[in-house]
Amino acid sequence: xxxxxxxxxxxxxxxxxxxxxxxxxxxxxxxxxxxxxxxxxxxxxxxxxxxxxxxxxxxxxxxxxxxxxxxxxxxxxxxxxxxxxxxxxxxxxxxxxxxxxxxxxxxxxxxxxxxxxxxxxxxxxxxxxxxxxxxxxxxxxxxxxxxxxxxxxxxxxxxxxxxxxxxxxxxxxxxxxxxxxxxxxxxxxxxxxxxxxxxxxxxxxxxxxxxxxxxxxxxxxxxxxxxxxxxxxxxxxxxxxxxxxxxxxxxxxxxxxxxxxxxxxxxxxxxxxxxxxxxxxxxxxxxxxxxxxxxxxxxxxxxxxxxxxxxxxxxxxxxxxxxxxxxxxxxxxxxxxxxxxxxxxxxxxxxxxxxxxxxxxxxxxxxxxxxxxxxxxxxxxxxxxxxxxxxxxxxx
Amino acid sequence: xxxxxxxxxxxxxxxxxxxxxxxxxxxxxxxxxxxxxxxxxxxxxxxxxxxxxxxxxxxxxxxxxxxxxxxxxxxxxxxxxxxxxxxx
Numbered sequence: 001x002x003x004x005x006x007x008x009x010x011x012x013x014x015x016x017x018x019x020x021x022x023x024x025x026x027x028x029x030x031x032x033x034x035x036x037x038x039x040x041x042x043x044x045x046x047x048x049x050x051x052x053x054x055x056x057x058x059x060x061x062x063x064x065x066x067x068x069x070x071x072x073x074x075x076x077x078x079x080x081x082x083x084x085x086x087x088x089x090x091x092x093x094x095x096x097x098x099x100x101x102x103x104x105x106x107x108x109x110x111x112x113x114x115x116x117x118x119x120x121x122x123x124x125x126x127x128x129x130x131x132x133x134x135x136x137x138x139x140x141x142x143x144x145x146x147x148x149x150x151x152x153x154x155x156x157x158x159x160x161x162x163x164x165x166x167x168x169x170x171x172x173x174x175x176x177x178x179x180x181x182x183x184x185x186x187x188x189x190x191x192x193x194x195x196x197x198x199x200x201x202x203x204x205x206x207x208x209x210x211x212x213x214x215x216x217x218x219x220x221x222x223x224x225x226x227x228x229x230x231x232x233x234x235x236x237x238x239x240x241x242x243x244x245x246x247x248x249x250x251x252x253x254x255x256x257x258x259x260x261x262x263x264x265x266x267x268x269x270x271x272x273x274x275x276x277x278x279x280x281x282x283x284x285x286x287x288x289x290x291x292x293x294x295x296x297x298x299x300x301x302x303x304x305x306x307x308x309x310x311x312x313x314x315x316x317x318x319x320x321x322x323x324x325x326x327x328x329x330x331x332x333x334x335x336x337x338x339x340x341x342x343x344x345x346x347x348x349x350x351x352x353x354x355x356x357x358x359x360x361x362x363x364x365x366x367x368x369x370x371x372x373x374x375x376x377x378x379x380x381x382x383x384x385x386x387x388x389x390x391x392x393x394x395x396x
Numbered sequence: 397x398x399x400x401x402x403x404x405x406x407x408x409x410x411x412x413x414x415x416x417x418x419x420x421x422x423x424x425x426x427x428x429x430x431x432x433x434x435x436x437x438x439x440x441x442x443x444x445x446x447x448x449x450x451x452x453x454x455x456x457x458x459x460x461x462x463x464x465x466x467x468x469x470x471x472x473x474x475x476x477x478x479x480x481x482x483x484x
Contacts, residue, residue, distance in 0.1 A: 158401075209405055
């Protein structure tokens with residue numbers, strides 16, 4: 001099959017994927033826990049294993065600006081960051097998406113201060129959800145590597161032409177070593193066509209990007225077009241999953257994966273590394289307690305898998321959504337969007353939003369099973385939830 | 397360019413905002429006898445209103461249709477071959 005098993009941290013899996021994607025330009029500013037991604041890439045460039053320009057900059061805002069400039073000029077470009085670095089970049093995220101220039105960025109999800117904290121939660125990336133970037137969450141280092149490679153193909157597809165973020169949880173993936181199948185360069189070359197983008201800035205062919213339009217409706221139409229492109233990306237993501245599956249023998253599903261859902265009446269919904277813990281919780285609840293529980297793993301938060309959520313929860317008895325971030329007074333962002341999806345289709349399945357694992361607070365499979373068990377009992381008894389949003393700290 | 401996407405792109409053209417020379421409060425005046433042909437004025441003009449005339453007696457021409465009179469050319473000129481005079 002042309003694959004070789006290596007032991008890689010999540011960060012090295014990203015660096016390896018970026019090298020296999022033959023990226024031309026890399027720029028980044030160091031921040032824990034992202035730093036070893038670009039350190040590894042710098043080493044690859046230094047050793048001549050990767051023919052790319054490494055641009056050193058004084059901030060994350062400049063890092064994305066440099067990558068954006070390179071990408072506008074036709075380069076396949078990459079950056080990576082975390083937490084406060086991502087927030088500092090925030091303005092440039094709008095510029096990149098608004099100008100429809102494909103760029104891939106890795107975000108090692110980390111808590112935002114104050115107080116200072118380096119552990120994982122999803123507040124940093126959720127802060128980017130309205131920018132127009134695709135956002136994918138990964139569960140293990142293999143998926144991190146695969147999804148990073150795929151994201152180059154997806155973002156450079158003419159039906160999409162939007163930038164994309166691949167996330168991996170701080171330390172749980174970024175600094176944890178796992179066996180990873182590293183595909184042959186020839187397979188990645190077969191998977192990734194030459195870079196496409198809607199336009200290229202070239203010397204001698206002046207074009208202006210971002211001038212004030214004469215008619216404000218054009219401005220609004222550009223925003224609508226990003227919305228449409230995000231919808232079109234759903235099919236492109238599925239196609240990429242299929243093609244990658246054919247080449248390397250690994251398929252994850254498109255926007256979602258449903259684990260043990262065939263006869264499920266109650267559902268757990270989650271994103272990122274703790275989906276692995278949720279699988280254990282599902283196995284426990286099914287095998288020890290005989291509960292018909294399934295797990296919806298949201299792989300892509302943008303585009304949001306509205307149709308999948310409606311399909312799986314249409315006849316369900318309850319769903320528990322685990323969010324690792326919160327929009328104060330509104331609940332977790334995944335919870336809110338699951339509810340909106342169901343409401344748009346008139347589905348009245350009771351949904352509870354559990355806010356847990358913020359600031360890196362550890363949540364074990366047992367904690368998840370306990371939280372779900374309480375909710376399942378309540379839903380079966382009352383057919384509804386007395387309290388829709390719960391702050392859950394785990395433990396006894 | 398892609399047909400699929402609505403893009404925030406424009407092509408530059410001359411005078412898209414009208415003849416901006418009417419905004420001018422001060423007029424740059426060129427004295428060819430002092431000019432050493434260094435091209436700094438041409439390089440610095442933020443509106444590209446200075447043209448170079450290779451081999452002519454007047455080495456530069458200022459396009460007063462679009463010159464806004466900012467005075468940068470006069471400021472960078474090492475021999476004061478460009479001076480600013482109030483508009484009448």
